[in-house]
Each structure stands twice: as C-alpha cells, then as structure tokens.
Amino acid sequence: MPLIQVDLSRELYERAHDAIGDAIHAAQIEALGIPSDDRFQVFYPHESGEVKFDSGYNGVDRRDLVLVRVTAVHMYPVSTKRTFFETVAAKLAPIGIRTEDLLISLTENGFEDWFAGR
Amino acid sequence: MPLIQVDLSRELYERAHDAIGDAIHAAQIEALGIPSDDRFQVFYPHESGEVKFDSGYNGVDRRDLVLVRVTAVHMYPVSTKRTFFETVAAKLAPIGIRTEDLLISLTENGFEDWFAGR
Amino acid sequence: MPLIQVDLSRELYERAHDAIGDAIHAAQIEALGIPSDDRFQVFYPHESGEVKFDSGYNGVDRRDLVLVRVTAVHMYPVSTKRTFFETVAAKLAPIGIRTEDLLISLTENGFEDWFAGR
Numbered sequence: 001m002p003l004i005q006v007d008l009s010r011e012l013y014e015r016a017h018d019a020i021g022d023a024i025h026a027a028q029i030e031a032l033g034i035p036s037d038d039r040f041q042v043f044y045p046h047e048s049g050e051v052k053f054d055s056g057y058n059g060v061d062r063r064d065l066v067l068v069r070v071t072a073v074h075m076y077p078v079s080t081k082r083t084f085f086e087t088v089a090a091k092l093a094p095i096g097i098r099t100e101d102l103l104i105s106l107t108e109n110g111f112e113d114w115f116a117g118r
Numbered sequence: 119m120p121l122i123q124v125d126l127s128r129e130l131y132e133r134a135h136d137a138i139g140d141a142i143h144a145a146q147i148e149a150l151g152i153p154s155d156d157r158f159q160v161f162y163p164h165e166s167g168e169v170k171f172d173s174g175y176n177g178v179d180r181r182d183l184v185l186v187r188v189t190a191v192h193m194y195p196v197s198t199k200r201t202f203f204e205t206v207a208a209k210l211a212p213i214g215i216r217t218e219d220l221l222i223s224l225t226e227n228g229f230e231d232w233f234a235g236r
Numbered sequence: 237m238p239l240i241q242v243d244l245s246r247e248l249y250e251r252a253h254d255a256i257g258d259a260i261h262a263a264q265i266e267a268l269g270i271p272s273d274d275r276f277q278v279f280y281p282h283e284s285g286e287v288k289f290d291s292g293y294n295g296v297d298r299r300d301l302v303l304v305r306v307t308a309v310h311m312y313p314v315s316t317k318r319t320f321f322e323t324v325a326a327k328l329a330p331i332g333i334r335t336e337d338l339l340i341s342l343t344e345n346g347f348e349d350w351f352a353g354r
Binding site for chain 2: 298339
Binding site for chain 3: 007044046049050051052053054056057058060062065067069078081082085086088089099100101102103104105106107108
C-alpha cells in the first residue's frame with residue numbers, strides 16, 4: 001500500500017504521465033518487492049510558478065523539479081530505501097527525467113494507519 | 119487539528135464535495151471525539167489519468183479511487199483508528215462512494231508540530 | 237531539504253505566490269538555519285469549495301485558510317519548531333495573510349528518507 005504522489009510540470013505530465021507512473025511502479029516492485037497490483041498513484045500537474053526550487057542546492061545542476069512523495073509502512077531498511085530511490089531514478093531517466101531534477105521524500109506510518117477498501 | 123486531504127475525481131468532487139466533507143467530519147467527531155469546530159479539509163479534484171490504481175489489489179473490486187489522507191497527532195489507539203476508518207466508510211456509502219473504492223492513509227505527528235492560528 | 241507545500245485560494249496565489257514563497261523560505265533560513273539554496277516549495281491554488289474549515293476553532297477568528305505543510309528531517313527541538321512557526325506567521329503578515337488564517341502542519345522523517353538529485 002505505498003501511496004505515490006507525483007508533483008510535476010503540466011508539460012511533463014501531459015507528455016509522459018503514464019510512462020512515469022509505470023516507471024515508479026516498476027521500481028516499487030523491483031526494489032520494495034510489492035505485489036504488482038499494489039498501485040496507488042496520484043499526479044499533481046503544476047503550472048509555472050507553483051513549483052519553486054533553487055537550481056544549485058547541494059551542488060546538483062537542477063533545471064526542473066519532479067517531486068515524488070512516498071507514504072509507506074515503516075518496514076524497509078535504509079539500504080532498501082536507497083536502492084528504491086536509485087531504481088526510481090534509473091527508470092525515470094529513459095523518459096527524459098534528469099536524476100538531478102528528482103526529489104523523493106518518504107514518510108512512514110504503520111500497518112494500522114491504512115484502510116484500502118474491503 | 120486533524121488535517122483531512124481528499125483526492126478524488128473532478129466528477130465526484132462536483133457532485134458531492136460538501137456531502138463528502140460533512141461525512142468525514144461527522145466521522146471524526148463520532149470516532150475520534152474531536153470538537154465539532156475542529157475542521158480542516160482540503161479537496162483535490164483530479165482529471166482522468168491523474169489517479170492511477172489497480173482495480174484488484176488485495177482482492178477488492180475497485181472501480182474508482184477516493185483517497186482520504188489524514189494528518190493527526192499521535193494519540194489514538196489502533197482500535198480507535200480502525201473505528202474511524204470504518205465510520206468514514208459507513209458515512210460515505212450513502213453518498214454513493216463504494217467502500218471498495220476508499221483508500222485512507224493516516225500520518226501522525228506531535229502536538230508541537232501544529233500551528234493553528236492565534 | 238525541508239519540503240514546503242502551500243494550499244491557498246487561487247486569488248491569494250495569483251496575488252502573492254512569489255512573496256509567500258520568499259517569506260516562508262526566509263523563515264526557514266532564519267529559524268531553522270537551512271542553507272539559502274535549500275528551497276523546495278510546491279503551491280496548490282484552490283477554487284472556492286475545495287478548502288473547508290470552521291471559522292472559530294480554538295477561539296481563533298478565522299476568515300480564510302492558508303495551509304503550510306512542512307516535511308522535514310526529525311532534528312529540530314520543539315522550541316525551534318515554535319520559533320519557526322512564529323517566524324512564518326510574522327513574515328506572512330506584511331503580505332496580508334492574517335496569523336489567524338494560518339495553519340501549519342509539520343511531518344518528520346529521517347535523513348535516509350530523502351533523495352535530492354545527484
């Protein structure tokens with residue numbers, strides 16, 4: 001039940017939202033080992049001005065910002081999270097999303113914090 | 119001060135956002151015991167394509183996805199959370215929201231993590 | 237890498253999004269001591285009806301709701317968080333945002349929960 005939320009420019013959304021969703025989902029399956037039907041993704045296309053960032057933070061040559069927010073149960077070791085982030089980056093690159101432009105933020109909760117239908 | 123964020127289709131939003139807001143708020147009062155004026159809800163209507171999900175995860179016959187995100191102070195026992203989720207589902211059903219289509223995700227923080235005016 | 241997300245009316249967004257972004261960023265630098273290029277902000281302009289709140293909760297004379305969500309690494313003492321919230325309020329006031337109308341919610345994660353380009 002990881003929940004994926006993606007904030008991105010409307011231009012990028014229009015051009016590639018299906019490919020981006022598939023790439024992130026594939027990274028979850030590969031790196032987190034989730035079932036292939038465990039997919040919950042919400043996209044937020046943004047107009048220019050709605051996303052504000054500094055192009056140089058931490059020495060990265062940032063030109064755009066693609067924000068991937070992940071809400072997941074607290075169960076993954078740090079190494080798994082790192083592998084997941086790298087896998088997301090690797091799978092988004094062929095779509096034209098620069099790794100420099102990627103921001104991923106993961107927030108954890110517990111199994112008891114989810115209700116996924118019945 | 120629980121914060122409620124609802125992601126849903128624009129069609130459902132247009133048809134029932136007030137009823138959905140009222141139902142979730144009533145569930146908070148009933149199950150979490152919050153004051154009746156403790157209401158902070160933000161709706162995010164989505165176009166087709168922005169919400170991606172698998173219709174069959176965990177054996178649930180999902181046809182749509184209504185995502186309710188809750189940010190609340192860490193203070194509720196697991197049983198209270200479960201009751202809250204069930205109450206939300208029960209109160210949304212009469213509006214035509216199938217329990218199968220409901221995804222609730224709760225994230226906790228502390229009392230010191232809120233500023234609610236002054 | 238604090239992530240800032242701002243939900244506000246479209247009218248306020250159109251009128252002042254740059255000033256709001258600058259004010260919150262200045263508050264982060266001043267109160268949290270982040271580097272000046274550590275800026276990641278996403279704005280969500282809302283139409284009437286999408287933001288629902290009670291005008292009187294906790295004795296505050298609320299007329300509007302400006303929601304600032306902060307995701308940050310768990311590292312700030314409570315006193316620093318309080319100072320940060322007060323600094324945000326103080327810097328938004330000159331833009332015409334009433335402190336009564338401000339809702340800030342902070343959620344914490346760990347250093348290992350971020351990927352900020354490479």
